[in-house]
Amino acid sequence: MIAEYADRVWRGEADDSIVDPGMQGRGVLTVADGVGWWPGFGNVITFETEGELALFDTSSPFSAKKLHEDVRAWTRAPLTTAFYSHGHIDHVFGTGPFEEEEEEEGRRATVYAHEAVVARFERYVLTNGYNAVINQRQFQAPQLRWPDVYRHPDVTYADRLTVRRGGLTFDLVHAKGETDDASIGWVPEHKLLLPGDLFIWVTPNCGNPQKVQRYPREWVHALRLMAGLGAEIMLPSHGAPIFGADRIRQALLETAEWLESLVTQTLDLLNAGARLDEIVQAVRPPAHLSERPYLRARYDEPEFVVRNLWRLYGGWYDGNPAHLKPAPDAVLAKAVAELAGGPAALADAALKALSEGDERLAGHLAEMAALAAPDDAGVHRVRAEVFATRAANELSTMAKGVFTWAAAESERRS
Known part of the structure; x- marks a missing residue:
């Protein structure tokens, strides 16, 4: 059985x-x-x-x-x-x-x-x-x-x-x-x-x-070491x-290939002086392995692996000088909200981005609106909608968890 x-x-x-x-x-x-x-x-x-x-x-x-x-x-x-x-x-x-x-x-x-x-x-x-x-x-x-x-x-x-x-x-x-x-x-x-x-x-x-x-x-290295043992179970x-020895070897070596591709691409760009943001947008796992049942990004994600590689080899500074000694998030959010015409305008922009399919931008705008107006129930309704939508459309446990938690935070405040 x-x-x-x-x-x-x-x-x-x-x-x-x-x-x-x-x-x-x-x-x-x-x-x-x-x-x-x-x-x-x-x-x-x-x-x-x-x-x-x-x-x-x-x-x-x-x-x-x-x-x-x-x-x-x-x-x-x-x-x-x-x-x-x-x-x-x-x-x-x-x-x-x-x-x-x-x-x-x-x-x-x-x-x-x-x-x-x-x-x-x-x-x-x-x-x-x-x-x-x-x-x-x-x-x-x-x-x-x-x-x-x-x-x-x-x-x-x-x-x-x-x-x-x-x-x-x-x-x-x-x-x-x-x-x-x-x-x-x-x-x-x-x-x-x-x-x-x-x-x-x-x-x-x-x-x-x-x-x-x-x-x-x-x-x-560990995956390749295991692949060389000749395991049958x-x-x-x-x-x-x-x-079966062939299946075990295939699963381990293809997982190694998948992961090594991310490592190589990330290190090449890091060594060339690219910013973290550039690297995250550029690195992609091998397409020919995407259909393997054991290589679906349903728990962690490739872009999170890239960020972890940066942390390991490049430290916490991401290459953006504004992030070296940044303003507090709430201060920045209030300044952007003022330029946009108020927190409600930012929230409206978040909903527009969401309707146009740009969920990442919608997340930024909704979070800024909530930081600029932390007690505004209407803003929190928008934030809850944005992050609930993001959670529903994600495949990985990591992303679903963070976005669902964010939506729940704003649901309690809306």
């Missing part, structure tokens, strides 16, 4: 990715002898080997109880080992219910991760409020609270680590990509590749506008499995 389902996803006949629920809620599905796949928002890979249970990734605080129930329906073996593919919260919060069992027996699982996961957890504590706000905005979850207590790894490593449990070998290799703390997992007995979030069935999450630095060039931490 899983192989047939994975084939449908590969052919674009079904959707299963970081933004599509796919098989979520089906429990642990057996992929190979002693290997299970628990699909959720943050998949978990389960292993039963010589009476032991091992997990690669452990799900989120919101699904830990369900994970435990489903795994226990699959095996009663004690959890001895867990691996974090990286430190995002949808991958590191599922050991608790298992460890409650083990504490009764005087045992505790050993958790393995890259050493930078510890620094991530420390940063999450320092920026707890900010992370709550940006994730509420991104996922439209106003009640979401960001955790402040984390299950730290027991064993960390810098470059490579091999762990043997029962009859299985887990080779871990550090990589940078979406995060600086990623671990690629390789289980040679099954020719099984565990890429974590380095492959998520959409374009790489490499430019997220509200999150910390991503590493596009290093991500390309790939179980990503988001999205469907891929079966």
Whole structure:
């Protein structure tokens, strides 16, 4: 059943990715002898080997109880080992219910991760409020609270680590990509590749506008390294499995090609002295890969990757001298509104731009009108309409989240 389902996803006949629920809620599905796949928002890979249970990734605080129930329906073996593919919260919060069992027996699982996961957890504590706000905005979850207590790894490593449990070998290799703390997992007995979030069935999450630095060039290297392993099964931490060495290699190498194209174009223009705005308007991903089911821009977007590359290699100054030491946004907005004939005139211009299909310009004008007249209900009605329209017409989770949040802000004030 899983192989047939994975084939449908590969052919674009079904959707299963970081933004599509796919098989979520089906429990642990057996992929190979002693290997299970628990699909959720943050998949978990389960292993039963010589009476032991091992997990690669452990799900989120919101699904830990369900994970435990489903795994226990699959095996009663004690959890001895867990691996974090990286430190995002949808991958590191599922050991608790298992460890409650083990504490009764005087045992505790050993958790393995890259050493930078510890620094991530420390940063999450320092920026707890900010992370709550940006994730509420991104996922439209106003009640979401960001955790402040984390299950730290027991064993960390810098470059490579091999762990043997029962009859299985887990080779871990550090990589940078979406995060600086990623671990690629390789289980040679099954020719099984565990890429974590380095492959998520959409374009790489490499430019997220509200999150910390991503590493596009290093991500390309990681994709090619994985492609060279000869895997016959790939179980990503988001999205469907891929079966077959040829398909796995194609998916990884084409994702690398897609991402490297953005890197090369951006660096060429940066080195030529172009402004950030010029680069964002000029760089485009390879057109011949646009129809691949695993290269749709439904979570992140190419232009966000370009901005992230600029941040990584060019700093925060975007080449526009007015932006080096700018006037406050509200001061600029009021000046422009005065020149235009008042905030209402700016709002009318925003609606005109929207009706003519220039949603980007409409966004600028509506935001300026609201900054110039923050208590004007009519202006906020226009701002809400503009950003609700923008949200409806976007494909990526990132853009939809920000624009929907902006529309909701003005709906409350209109």
